[in-house]
Amino acid sequence: MRNSEIKQVTRHEEITHSITCNKCGNTHFPDDEGEYRYIHKIDIRFDGDYNNYRSKCWWIDLCDDCLIDMVKELKYAPDWFKGSRSEHAQAEFEKWVEDGCKPMSRFDSKEVSV
């Protein structure tokens, strides 16, 4: 049995009012819907017993531009590049990098001939 009463309480919550990109330092603010559409949180956990950073956890916020700068240096396409894991994903990725990493719509899923 719970015995309760109504009380007015003051709570402290962490409210994010802006996010600064860890790479370039540009600060982003939420849009009208409270969303951060141009900055991405990367959550890295080092779990292996013999990992040099064992038990460390890093959170990195990157803006679109800095994320693309990092991704275009990858040798292999990220999983789900352009929304698919097709056999052509690597060729599409390499062409995208070669063409200057132009923005892409989620509806732009044309396959690249190889």
Ligand SMILES: [Zn+2]
């Ligand atoms: Zn940035």
